[in-house]
Amino acid sequence: MSGLRERKKAKTKIAIQEHAVRMFRTQGYGATTVEQIAEAAEVSPSTVFRYFPTKEALVTTDEVDPVIFAAFEDQPTGVGIAEAWRGALRAAFDRLTDAEMAIQRERMLLILSVPELWAASLGNVTRTLDTMVELSARHVGRAPADPAVRNAVGAMFGVLLLAAFEWTRSPDADLAVLVDAALADFAAGLSLR
Template identity: 45%
Template sequence: MTLNHRQAGLRERKKAKTMASIQMHALRLFRELGYKATTVEQIAEAAEISYSTFFRYFSSKEDVLIIDNYDPLLISSFESQPAELSPLQALRNAMLSGVKEMTPGELATMRERNELVMSVPELRAAMLNNMLSMMDLIIDMTCKRTGRQREDIAVRTFAGAVTGVNISVMLHYAEHAEADFSILLGEALSKLEEGLTL
């Protein structure tokens, strides 16, 4: 990896950490005050950032629960996977390596975010849009790796299946705080790779 790539990776990791910190403070306020009663000003003050800095990371209070900045890290890891791996194997490795780099605090924040999203109806709709964006990202990465076109039904089905796995694992993790997210995700993606016979 070149120096520029390492520096870019460090910048993305620092940005992701800052976003996770803002989310952690926001979640505490949501617990104490309620989601609707909490303001962006209160979140910024708790995170010790300015009001304008908040909007460098999130476009709204809703985005604090919906958006993260791990996509660039996922793309970088996916693209560095050995060429002999299938797209699913490469994506599984990339996703699991990203999870392993998350601190216990980041994982707890992710679980709590998902739990809160599922309890607020308007946030569930926003999460669907986020999942559709994830599906588009997987389509783009898969097309680049395989040379296939976005319209290829196999590519779209693959992206939809992986996105579905991610949703099911996140929902399970939101309801089972004692679970190991990395193990859950690895097992679910392995089931998909094996053909998921029931």
């Protein structure tokens, strides 16, 4: 029974976020109230706040990162971190529907265009980077504080961020393709002359 209950909670959370993102994009972030979102999602405002403690969290909460992190932990040992992250991202993106990818793009567009959302997302960005450092360090058998690990993950994170920015600017772009190409370049050494 708890499996069904957890799936229902997950569906409710996703529906609330989808309504919020859609309404923020069409009406504007400041002009949209939590009450309007609750009505659209057919839940109470208190239910919205049970899943999302702040209005900003309706956009900044990222449900994809945990899927990517789990996929990274499933990658084979003995491959470099760039190849392991490529495999993890491919596996995670393969699990997302077109509708889920569309919501992720809308979330990114909102974060990049609404100053209070950009500020609110910095904590998530930091946590994501820290988790990538920890997972990468474990993958190669080093400490997370190792400068080589931190530098490699930091550079790779920058490459991934640029791919995500390109995705938000290009409506026809495929994030999975952009990220895979970016990580392939990173793994090859990004040599410029």
